[in-house]
Amino acid sequence: MDHIFFDDWDKLNRTLIVGVLAYVLLVIFLRASGKRTLSKLNAFDLVVTVSFGSTLATILLNKDVTLAQGALALLLLITMQFLVTWSSVRWRSIKSVVSSEPSLLLYRGELLGDALHATRVTEDEVLAAVRGSGIAALDEVEAVVLETDGSLSVVRAPGAGNGSARSSLDPIAKP
Template sequence: MNEIGLKMIFDGWAPVIRTLVLGSLSYVSLVMLLRISGKRTLSKMNAFDLVVTVAFGSTLASIMTSSQVSLVQGVLALGLLVLLQLINTFLAVRYPKYQALIKAQPTLIFFNGQFLVDSMRKQRVSREEVLAAMRQHGVAEPSDVDAVVIETEGSLSVMTRNASSLQSLDRVGVSTHDSLGERQGVSESSSH
């Protein structure tokens, strides 16, 4: 094997030690920053949160492997990402228009025994996925389900007939092509 090939496999102990030390310190720093920032920094992810999580991983990898990035620069970059995520969640909680801009709206895809085909198509959810979600919630018959909602992060929530009310559906969207007549009963039935 030539010298270039050997250098690709092992380039000396200094880079190895640097990766071990900076990797450990940056990892501890990231865990501390996430712990300080609170549970919502990496809660169940929507698309925006996924981008931030990928950025965390990319920054951590850069700190560990790039000799051009110092520990202080890397930790500062991680801290900046945490700060931006805190600002984002702060704004989203206080300003509904901002939240609507950055987060998807939950969508009704099954209601009163009916698959809402247009909503399912728009959300790219198959009938089999809805039925699987029902089974995962211990429901054997679709007729035992009042509603299925695809949440902002992509999970499916199943509301069974034995639920006391459907008030949680007040802000759930539905495709304009799907029948809204049956859905109108949601607010009426939830007020009883």
């Protein structure tokens, strides 16, 4: 019970030194591996990102894991991420395993109930995305798509938006 709050300075020093070095190595590895490593694209990328955090925590707090072992683990995760994404660009079968397809949730102003149910997205979430895009009426929307990263994209209908909200500004805008 007497070691709950403080054990010894050596453990704190190890956490400090290894933590700083592991963090610097992780940043260097991520910068060297490119933007795609931490992109927000699909569930696979989320798993890799969580794995980075878990590995970093293990390096920091587990005295049985050396900095070299931790660095190798981080490098292995980044290498595997690179190989999977590289492969998924070249082979459709691999892409279909690691990423999902976008889902159409609303088309030409009409909510697609089966798609909403299958993707576990509520009507309110779709409406919020439409409002967040600055659109006030569903008939101004061509489509709402649930993207592979979980975000909702709103596509304005062709010819929608006649600019009527700006008409009162025309006399002010003219010199």
